[in-house]
Amino acid sequence: MSTPKIIAGRALASVGFLLLGLGSSCGGQAGAAQAGDKVFVYPIRSSGPGSMDPVRGSTTYDNQACSLVYETLLQYKYLKRPLELEPLLCESMPEVSEDGTVYTFKLKQGILFQDDPCFPDGKGREVTADDVIYSWKRIADKGIGTKNWWLLESTIAGLDEWRETQNTSSDGFDYDAPCEGLKALDRYTIQVTLTEPVTRFLYVLAMFQLSIIPREASELYGTAFSRHPVGTGPFTMNEEDWQTSKSLDFHRNPSFRDEYYPTEWMPEDEASGRHLAAGKKLPIVDHVRINCFVQDQPMWLMFRTGKLDYAQIPAENYVDAIRKRTKTLKKKYREEGITYYPVPLLDFIFRGFNMEDPLVGGSSEENKKLRQAISLAVDLKEFNDTFYNGQNVVYDGPIPPKLAGHPEGHFSDKAYRGPDLERARRLLAEAGYPNGEGLPAISYYTSLAANSAEQTEMMARQLGKIGIELQSNLLEFPQLIEAINKKKATMFSFAWGSDYPDGENNLALFYGPNGSPGSNHYNYKNSEYDLLYEQIRAMPPSPERDEIYETMRDILLEDVPYVGSMARTRNYLSSPWLMNFKPTEDFWNWPKYLDIDESLRN
């Protein structure tokens, strides 16, 4: 055989193989929208959600995906600010007993789970009170790897004991065993008895982790339920629609009930025309696609070519889009019909310590001084100016701006706020490491996001000034959270977006029993703090409660289980064809309200 023939043969063979491979995939294109569908496409800056089983989810990405398919008893009003709860699966807001411990919820009748093979004939059945109780009980089941027990812990009468009994029972976990505080009074009525009045209870019921799922699906799919969601929400997702690390496709749920666009709005909604959709049947779009981006460049370029309907402005593109002085959108963007939405977040950016780590954790004086020294060496203003265009609010304590417990002027004199290198060196020496001598490199975990490597460099440089060495571990977000949940990370960079607009949510992050894999990623334990937390849980908003918030904040500032804090402003841009857009990161079920003007897109 001649040489050119061999080369040609190889080329043909390769192309043939390629055709075979590609051809085999033809016809099975996952998640394809139908012609004429209104398609809403948006990005998430991560390799995607970790799980679509609500009780296994914990991140904002899990929230975004789950909120499209699942529903909770309550939700936030889309257009109202400040945030206000309203019924979603309930007929009305619950009746609450005079002592504030008994809640009675009436479910709407005729709400159907989406069609799925887990049901007889594949037809989704009606949601009942038993589904609500089953879904909430799942959060107590250690066997399914729930990360969210903290949401209901010490809240519902008898649930803690029930959990203990079921998880240790030799007969296995029995969901049918009765629990004192959870009762189905009839097919549509649930009565919940709390151990004591818990202020956050209603907020918790609007969180995606307490979404209602059908027992059939959970039992049939087992661990695969994480990728095979079956809910009551406006959209559905098939298993093959989740292309790991690439995209998730959601389709209009044909059996979704009659739900309509809100008729209550704020004055600014009239100015932007969001009120014009009032009364429209939801969801308005037919198809939602979430694209996952580990790198910002492709996300930004896709938005700029109109392939994403909204995007956050990556830090490196901020000056291209926004005038730094006036913080307004530049003319070329305005001329394209793009709209700018600065969204201040209920946000807590911090560098946490694993308080169970022998090097930096614990309550010993030496280790505390080491943490204080680290905190004093870190210059958050430099981070803010370099990486966030100075848009962040640098503040002391764990409670974000605009909430009770946030220090006046963002500053507390109890804080070990850097940079104060003299004091940092002194404390480091008192901790037993003069100029960092004898201190091993601290293992520092952070996500593989846009400028994480650069932020880690800055962190290493700032700590290097007092002789502390960092050993960096850059991971994708799901792996970072796994490392933290498993208490592998000595020190880690992380952010917490408040689940509900109450400082109690952030203070719960340091409550001892919430340790990893719960939300207390620091595994911080302080009996005085825990007692105060248990006290505020039952208190309605009041000056007394605010005072306790401040005491708790000061305990944390002294113990330094984290270095912080900053609250971000997220910069959203939307394309001209995206209608009814009112971005918020406090809840994520709003894609159902959005509309696309396809004539403008084309």
Place this chain on the structure above:
Amino acid sequence: MWTYVARKLLYNIPVYLGIILFLMLALRVNDPAYAFLGKNATATDLADIKAKLGLDQPFFYQYLEVLSFNFDVESWANEGLKVSEMLKRSIVPSLSITLPALTLTSIISITIAIISAYFRGRPVDRTLMVVAVVGMSVSFLVYIVFGQYWGAYLLTRDVGIDAFAIGGFEPGLKNWPYYCLLPVLISVIVSMGYDTRFYRSVMVEESGRDYITTAVAKGANKRKVMFVHMLKNAMIPIITRIMTTLPFLIMGSLLLEVYFNIPGMGRVLFKAIQEQDFPVIQSFVTIFAALFILSNILTDVLYALVDPRVRLS
């Protein structure tokens, strides 16, 4: 030939068994369950996850299990997702990039190398080699970032030609040019510098052999000498280079997959390593070892096809 292939396969079985044994031992030097769960895992958690993959069984049973090529085990880090499913979903996206890239790179590089060798020492040769050296001196990442910006973004935005996707992947041949051609071209440009230089040196070495002088003495024209006599004799190193690349094709190209949002094997394996997802890592190395051995056998067969001095007997 088939007897030869069968014999080779038979000879390589003990080699494969040895490699798998070594890889399994290497992957178990540190307890994979402990590595996945972390230092604060409870004994029950560790026992549960070990039982899930049979890591609590005697080593010999685990060995047999691995050799059974059962990829229907569940990923530790992606609950509900089987390794076989991950492989199935990611192999086409990876091959859609790497296979055409290898084919194009080989054809273009060999052609340029022959031209370069043909004009050895003359300006054409020097220019081509300078371009090759410059090309291989620029980082892969730079090609990707600029390729994506100019090739996909500016072309769409400023020229109005939406020829290449900025990111994403859809299966099907009709989608291939849109989603894959740009990453393929970038990959070709990056690899061309290395390959051209290598192939040129092979050609230059061949051009000094006696049979070339004989062919010229017999009156063969230069083009025939280069493209028929010389290229055929240079096929052994060319085949070696291409065949050693083949197993890597299946593993994809991590950077291209990350930047172009292509859900390929490179990304899956990289993510699995980051997550200490043992079932995925073990399955991938098992496949990789098998592919390596198969490509070696195929290389031997191809040697015999292109060089009559090599006998399959």
